[in-house]
Amino acid sequence: MSSWNSQSMEVLYQTLGWIAFFSWSFSFYPQVLLNYRRKSVVGLNFDFLVLNVTKHSSYLIYNAGLFFSSTIQRQYREKYGSDEIIPVAANDVCFSVHAVLLTVVTLFQVIIYERGTQRVSRICIFITSFVWITAAVCLIVAWPSDSWLWLVSVFNTIQLIITAIKYTPQAFMNYQRKSTVGWSIGNILLDLTGGVLNFGQMTVQSVDQGSYVNFYGNIGKTLLSLEVVFFDLLFILQHYVLYPVKVGEKNPVIQEEIISPLIKTSESTSTSEV
Incomplete structure (x- = not known):
């Protein structure tokens, strides 16, 4: 069985992970509270929300599968080495559960609050349908051969692709409106903090183990952190530099x-x- 070489590194790993969990988890609340205060979701892109549900649901399946299933953990070590630590921590699972719940809450706000003429695009509906149909086909393929590590890796790839796609509608909508009104910057600042700390957590594990397997063995988590940082910096640029809100x-x-x-x-x- 794998173990940490340094107890202090393990403590640092857990600390960074849980700080990232709270940062990412709290990042959902500024948007929810903004919608509640305005009693409106005008300015919040609905494609982003729908894609976000797919993204976080896929990530939850991956994290929960690798964290709880002894079969998937065995297959992981057979592929990457018996001395490798499983790259999913408890904070990853907790974050995924919380993310799915809060995204559903935000979708409920879309139903009950003023939304103007906004609606989910046909492209978004097509992408979402295609993703879940593909996931169902992969489940059918994996079942007979017990290829569960491959299956959860498919969901990890899905969440990675959707992450790259989901921010684009909101960024483009901000560009069209020349405004970020209705899109919470608090969400972005907390999201950026979580992304940086999440990457730091993986770095700590790699340093302790003297191996980079943690990065490519969980490539989805690695690229997720990099994608989050990139798009959050873009939104910060839009909010504070390109389309700042000025009095009058x-x-x-x-x-x-x-x-x-x-x-x-x-x-x-x-x-x-x-």
Whole structure:
């Protein structure tokens, strides 16, 4: 059985992992709270949400399978070496469960709050349908031969691909609107922190083991961290540099979503006084 060479490195590994868990987990709440305060999801891209459910569900299947299944763990060590530590930690599983739940909550907000003319695109529906049909076919193929490591690796690949795709609609929507109103920057800052710490956690394990297997044996987690950092930096650039919100700026999106409701409220108050 594999073990840590340094107890201090193991403690650091666990610490970074759980800080990353809290950063990534809390990153969902600013958007949920923003939607609640505005009673609106205008500005939040629905394709991003649908793809996010697929992404986190796939990642949950991978993390839970590799963390809980002794069969999958045995197949992993047969492939990468009996002395290798399983590259999925408890914080990875907890994050995935929490992510699926909070994404579902955000989807529920889409149903009950003002959403304007926004809707899920046909391209998103096609991608999502194709992904789950492919996953079902892979399950049928893996079942007779007990190729469970291969199957969860398929789900890991799915979440990696969807991560690369899911941010694009929101980034493009921000570009079209020349605004990030309705898209929480708090979500992005916490997400970036989680991505950096997640990569740091993997680095600690590799240093302790003197092996890079942790990176390519769980290539999905490695590339996930890099993708998250890239897109979060892009959103930070959009929010603070390209499309900053300025007081008194004549932005049609701000006019519609922030100023107009205040004017309507003022008019209603004046009418009631008369």
